[in-house]
Amino acid sequence: MRFIFDRDTWQEIFGSIRKNKVRTIITIIGVLWGIFVYIALSGATKGLDNGFEKEFQGVANNSMFVWTQRTSIPYGGFKIGRAVQLKLGDIEDLQNKLPGIQFIAPRNVQGIFGGAPPQVSRGMKTGNYSVFGDYPIVDEISKKKIYEGGRFLNEMDMEKERRVCVIGERVRNDLFSKDEDPVGSYVKLNNVYLQVIGVYKKSENIDFEGDNSLMLPFTTYRKIFNTGENVGWMAIAAYNDVDVVRLESDVKKLLKKRHKVHPDDERAFGSFNLGEAFAKLFGFAKGLNFLSLFVGLATIIAGVVAIGNILLISVKERTRELGVRRALGATPAEVRGQILLESVFLTMVAGILGIIMGAVVLAILNVLTQGDGGFPYTNPTVAISYILGALFIMIVLGTLIGLIPAQRAVSIKPIDALREE
Amino acid sequence: MIEIKDLHKSYRMGSNSLHVLKGLNLSIKEGELVAIMGSSGSGKSTFLNILGMLDEADTGEYLLDGVPIKNLNETKAAKYRNKFLGFIFQSFNLINYKTAIENVALPLYYQKVNRKDRQEKALKYLEKVGLKQWADHLPSELSGGQKQRVAIARALAAEPKVLLADELTGALDSKTSYEIMELVQEINDEGKTILVVTHEPDIAQMCKRIVHLKDGVIVEDTFVEQVRASQYVQ
Ligand SMILES: Nc1ncnc2c1ncn2[C@@H]1O[C@H](COP(=O)(O)OP(=O)(O)OP(=O)(O)O)[C@@H](O)[C@H]1O
Ligand SMILES: [Mg+2]
Numbered sequence: 202m203r204f205i206f207d208r209d210t211w212q213e214i215f216g217s218i219r220k221n222k223v224r225t226i227i228t229i230i231g232v233l234w235g236i237f238v239y240i241a242l243s244g245a246t247k248g249l250d251n252g253f254e255k256e257f258q259g260v261a262n263n264s265m266f267v268w269t270q271r272t273s274i275p276y277g278g279f280k281i282g283r284a285v286q287l288k289l290g291d292i293e294d295l296q297n298k299l300p301g302i303q304f305i306a307p308r309n310v311q312g313i314f315g316g317a318p319p320q321v322s323r324g325m326k327t328g329n330y331s332v333f334g335d336y337p338i339v340d341e342i343s344k345k346k347i348y349e350g351g352r353f354l355n356e357m358d359m360e361k362e363r364r365v366c367v368i369g370e371r372v373r374n375d376l377f378s379k380d381e382d383p384v385g386s387y388v389k390l391n392n393v394y395l396q397v398i399g400v401y402k403k404s405e406n407i408d409f410e411g412d413n414s415l416m417l418p419f420t421t422y423r424k425i426f427n428t429g430e431n432v433g434w435m436a437i438a439a440y441n442d443v444d445v446v447r448l449e450s451d452v453k454k455l456l457k458k459r460h461k462v463h464p465d466d467e468r469a470f471g472s473f474n475l476g477e478a479f480a481k482l483f484g485f486a487k488g489l490n491f492l493s494l495f496v497g498l499a500t501i502i503a504g505v506v507a508i509g510n511i512l513l514i515s516v517k518e519r520t521r522e523l524g525v526r527r528a529l530g531a532t533p534a535e536v537r538g539q540i541l542l543e544s545v546f547l548t549m550v551a552g553i554l555g556i557i558m559g560a561v562v563l564a565i566l567n568v569l570t571q572g573d574g575g576f577p578y579t580n581p582t583v584a585i586s587y588i589l590g591a592l593f594i595m596i597v598l599g600t601l602i603g604l605i606p607a608q609r610a611v612s613i614k615p616i617d618a619l620r621e622e
Numbered sequence: 623m624i625e626i627k628d629l630h631k632s633y634r635m636g637s638n639s640l641h642v643l644k645g646l647n648l649s650i651k652e653g654e655l656v657a658i659m660g661s662s663g664s665g666k667s668t669f670l671n672i673l674g675m676l677d678e679a680d681t682g683e684y685l686l687d688g689v690p691i692k693n694l695n696e697t698k699a700a701k702y703r704n705k706f707l708g709f710i711f712q713s714f715n716l717i718n719y720k721t722a723i724e725n726v727a728l729p730l731y732y733q734k735v736n737r738k739d740r741q742e743k744a745l746k747y748l749e750k751v752g753l754k755q756w757a758d759h760l761p762s763e764l765s766g767g768q769k770q771r772v773a774i775a776r777a778l779a780a781e782p783k784v785l786l787a788d789e790l791t792g793a794l795d796s797k798t799s800y801e802i803m804e805l806v807q808e809i810n811d812e813g814k815t816i817l818v819v820t821h822e823p824d825i826a827q828m829c830k831r832i833v834h835l836k837d838g839v840i841v842e843d844t845f846v847e848q849v850r851a852s853q854y855v856q
Binding site: 208209213216217219220521522525526527528529530531532533534535611614615616619 | 671674676677696697700701703704705709711715717718719720724728729731732733737776780
C-alpha cells in the first residue's frame with residue numbers, strides 16, 4: 202500500500218510514461234474512446250428516457266380508453282353494422298364487477314369525433330371550441346394544471362348541474378383580454394351562460410383536450426346537448442399492480458355481454474391502451490440502454506486489452522532497462538508493481554478523460570435539444586453509479602491486463618535481460 | 623571479503639552441457655583491486671555474474687563478507703545486490719530517460735532512502751567522479767567516458783562492499799580508459815574492494831592483483847606492482 206502512495210513510485214511511472222509519449226497517447230485513446238462511447242450513449246439514452254417520461258407525465262401510465270364502433274358480426278338477432286352506444290349504466294357495472302379499475306370516467310365531447318366544434322362567445326368575441334362533458338374523476342387519469350385562482354370541476358358542480366366550465370389557455374386568450382381575470386366571468390354556449398371557474402395550462406405533453414377546449418360537468422353537458430345517459434367514451438385507470446392488457450380484454454368482454462355483441466367481435470369496441478404503448482416505448486429505451494452498456498463495455502474492454510498489448514511491447518523494449526533496475530536491487534515485486542501501476546494509471550487517465558469528454562458532449566446535446574424541438578429528449582445524464590462502476594471495471598481490467606506484461610517483465614532473469622546482444 | 627571454494631558452473635545446451643567453470647578457488651581481501659583476465663570464452667563474465675548474484679553456481683561455496691550466498695530467491699538476491707554490490711558494465715547501462723543524477727540515485731531508491739538524502743548522496747558521488755555540473759543532463763548528452771563515470775557514481779552510491787566491473791573500459795578509447803582507471807584507483811585507495819574483468823594487459827597492470835582464467839580454471843594468480851593511471855593522464 203505504501204508503494205501506491207509513494208511519490209517516488211509515481212515519479213518512476215511518470216518517467217517511463219513520459220519517455221514514450223506516442224505509445225502513451227495511442228494507448229490512452231483506445232480506452233478513452235470506449236468510455237466516451239459508453240458515457241455518451243448511456244447519457245443520450247437516459248435523455249430519451251427522461252424525454253418519454255416528461256411527454257407522458259400527468260397521464261396515468263396504466264390507463265386506457267374505450268369507445269364504440271359498429272358491430273362486425275351479426276348476433277342475438279341484430280344485423281351486422283349496428284352502432285353500439287355506451288351508457289352510464291355500463292360505467293357503474295364495470296366499476297362494480299372489475300376490481301382492477303381504480304378510476305373510471307365517462308366522457309362526452311362535441312367537436313372532436315365528427316361534428317363541428319360549437320361556437321362559444323363572450324360579448325363580441327367568439328370562437329369554436331371542443332366542449333367536453335366530464336366527471337371530476339377524469340383529473341386523476343389525465344391531470345390538468347389549473348392557473349392560480351381557479352379550480353377544476355368538482356362533485357358539487359356535478360350534483361347541482363352547475364353551469365360552470367374550465368377553459369383552455371387559448372380560449373382564454375381568444376375571449377378575454379390580457380389583463381382580465383376570466384374566473385367568475387361568463388361565456389355563452391348554445392344560449393347558455395357558463396361561468397368560468399378555472400383556466401387550464403397548455404400541456405407540453407400528450408393529451409386529448411389541447412388548449413382550445415371547454416370542460417363542463419357531465420351533468421350540465423348532457424342537459425345542454427341532450428345526451429341523456431349516453432357516454433361518448435371512457436377513460437379507465439387501473440391500479441398499479443394490475444395487468445392492463447388483461448383488464449382491457451375484461452372490460453371489452455363485459456361490454457360485449459351487456460350490449461349483446463358477439464364475443465368474437467373485435468370491431469364493436471375500440472380501445473387504446475396507454476399502458477401497453479408505454480411499455481413499448483420504455484422497452485425501446487431499455488433496449489437502447491442495454492445496447493449502449495454493451496457497446497461501451499465492449500469498447501472499454503478492447504481499449505484495455507490494447508493497453509495490455511502496448512505495455513507488453515513496451516516491456517519487451519524495456520527488457521534491458523528492467524534488467525538494470527533489477528541488478529541495482531529492484532525486487533520482482535517492485536518491478537511487477539511498477540508495470541501494474543502503469544497499466545492502471547494509464548487506464549484511469551484515459552477513463553477520466555473519456556468521462557469528461559462524454560460529459561461535454563452530453564452537455565452540448567442538452568443545449569441543442571433545449572426548447573420545444575418536439576424531440577422527446579430531456580436532461581441527458583449518467584447515473585454516478587454508472588460512472589463509478591465504469592471506473593471500477595477499468596481499475597479491475599487494468600490490473601488484470603497489466604498482470605500479463607508485469608509477469609513477463611520478471612519472467613526473464615536479470616542476467617538474460619542484461620546480456621549484451 | 624570474498625571466499626570462493628571449488629566453484630563449478632555448466633551451461634545446458636540442448637542435450638549436451640558446457641562446463642564453463644571447473645572448480646575455482648579464490649580469496650579476496652578487503653581493499654584489493656583484482657583484474658580477471660583470460661581469452662574470450664574462458665568464463666570471466668560467467669564468474670563475475672556469479673559473484674554478482676546475477677547467476678548461480680552449480681556447486682561450490684561463495685562467502686561474501688562472511689555471508690554464505692546460497693539458494694537465493696530473486697527477491698533475496700535483489701536485496702543482497704542492492705546492499706553488497708555495485709555493478710559497472712561495458713555498455714554503461716544507464717537508463718536513457720533519466721538524468722545523470724536520477725540514474726545515480728536509482729539504487730538508493732531501491733534502498734528506500736528518502737528523496738532528499740538520495741539527491742544529496744547522488745550529487746556527492748557525481749561530484750566525486752567530476753560530473754557535478756552535468757547532473758541534469760541525459761545520458762545521450764554525455765560522452766562515453768562521462769557515461770562510464772556516471773555508472774561508477776551509480777555503483778558507488780549504494781555504498782556497496784564490492785564493485786564488479788565487466789570490461790568497464792571496453793567501449794572507450796585508451797586515453798579515456800586511463801582516466802576511468804585513475805578514478806577506479808582513487809576509489810580503491812579509499813579502501814573499496816574492486817574486481818575488474820579485462821582483456822587489456824595495460825588495464826590489468828593498473829590493478830594490484832591479476833587472476834588468469836583458462837578453460838574454466840585459474841591458471842595464474844599474481845600480485846603485481848600497480849601502475850598508476852595518473853601518469854598517463856594529462
Ligand atoms: N547463458 C549461456 N548459455 C550457454 N552458454 C553460455 C551462456 N553464457 C555464456 N556461455 C558460454 O560460456 C562460455 C563462457 O562465457 P563468458 O561470457 O563467461 O566468457 P568471457 O570470458 O566473458 O568471454 P569474453 O571475453 O568474450 O567476454 C562461452 O563459451 C559462452 O559461449
Ligand atoms: Mg565477458
